[in-house]
Amino acid sequence: MKKVAVIGAGTMGNGIAHVFAQSGFTVSLIDVSQQQLDKAVATIGKNFDRQVAKGSITEEAKAAALKNITTFTTLEEGVREAELVVEAATENVDLKLSIFQQMDAHAPQGCILATNTSSISITKIAAVTSRPELVIGMHFMNPVPVMKLVEIINGYATSAAVTTTIVELSKQLGKVPCVVNDYPGFIANRILMPMINEAIYSLFEGVAGVEEIDTVMKLGMAHPMGPLQLADFIGLDVCLSILHVLHDGFGNPKYAPCPLLVNMVMAKKLGVKTGEGFYTYTPGSKDLVVSAGFRK
Ligand code: CAA
Numbered sequence: 001m002k003k004v005a006v007i008g009a010g011t012m013g014n015g016i017a018h019v020f021a022q023s024g025f026t027v028s029l030i031d032v033s034q035q036q037l038d039k040a041v042a043t044i045g046k047n048f049d050r051q052v053a054k055g056s057i058t059e060e061a062k063a064a065a066l067k068n069i070t071t072f073t074t075l076e077e078g079v080r081e082a083e084l085v086v087e088a089a090t091e092n093v094d095l096k097l098s099i100f101q102q103m104d105a106h107a108p109q110g111c112i113l114a115t116n117t118s119s120i121s122i123t124k125i126a127a128v129t130s131r132p133e134l135v136i137g138m139h140f141m142n143p144v145p146v147m148k149l150v151e152i153i154n155g156y157a158t159s160a161a162v163t164t165t166i167v168e169l170s171k172q173l174g175k176v177p178c179v180v181n182d183y184p185g186f187i188a189n190r191i192l193m194p195m196i197n198e199a200i201y202s203l204f205e206g207v208a209g210v211e212e213i214d215t216v217m218k219l220g221m222a223h224p225m226g227p228l229q230l231a232d233f234i235g236l237d238v239c240l241s242i243l244h245v246l247h248d249g250f251g252n253p254k255y256a257p258c259p260l261l262v263n264m265v266m267a268k269k270l271g272v273k274t275g276e277g278f279y280t281y282t283p284g285s286k287d288l289v290v291s292a293g294f295r296k
Helices: 011-022 034-053 059-067 093-106 122-126 160-172 188-204 210-221 227-234 236-250 259-266
Strands: 003-007 026-030 069-072 084-087 112-115 135-140 149-154 176-181
Touching (some): 003 011, 011 026, 011 034, 011 059, 011 135, 026 034, 034 059, 034 069, 059 069, 084 093, 093 112, 093 122, 112 160, 135 160, 149 160, 188 227, 188 236, 188 259, 210 227, 227 236, 236 259
Parallel strands (some): 003 026, 003 084, 026 069, 084 112, 112 135, 149 176
């Protein structure tokens, strides 16, 4: 396999394009907005610069990888020659279903259709295509160039041969694949989101402050980020929508999102991407400053 298309040029899409391009694949990066595509290519360039500065890749390897990426504003053109399409659009069911119908209509016969969804059912997505056996979940973690895991999710109809292909492909990208089955939240978010929700409940109930909660988990459990900082990093809207998927999918009240999380999303305090969540963020600064509302 040499030709890959990536749909969506946001954080995940640009990270996925980055790792495929670095591993020698030709990548068609597709988004409706040329501005978003230009921003994504600039971000990929900056992320390669970090790797060059660390000596993990050469300037020549960076140039070669960037040359592997071509941008497209129409899906039809971008997927025309793809052997694998990885969809990394916004986490919205209707949008994903519509994109998969288009992918199915325009990608070559035999092309594998993967989704980077963090929690939407692979089986549901596959069912809107004429090739459900070729549809699979390929869930990368943010930041994609750094995080080793690819959670591979078998839908109800995914063929064993497709799973094997995607496992081998993930290894080619230098990643560690983990194959799981298609139930709400898969494994990553079924375990991660209740932890984040519990951290938010602990804050909501006044058990401890933002810094204390994060410090306990960072220093006590050796997590690189505390759960509240991680929630800001992922996006509070994304956390909320995954909790809804768990809550609706299992019908179990233990997954009910904390009212504080719901309020923060309504107030558009979504974390790093809006400049404020549990912490406030200033571009160019790595300082962690607790948001005004949560200061003692
Ligand atoms: N591209 C390339 N390299 C990057 C990068 C990027 N986007 N972001 C960071 N890096 C590199 C840095 O260059 C640095 O490299 P070296 O180790 O070679 O020095 C390394 O990553 C560490 O980066 P920093 O020094 O800037 O910062 P840090 O030490 O604070 O690490 C972090 C940042 C890697 C994000 C770390 O805090 C971390 O691992 N956080 C947890 C991330 C996590 O849990 N991700 C999963 C989220 S859940 C998800 O994605 C799925 C979902 O469905 C919700």
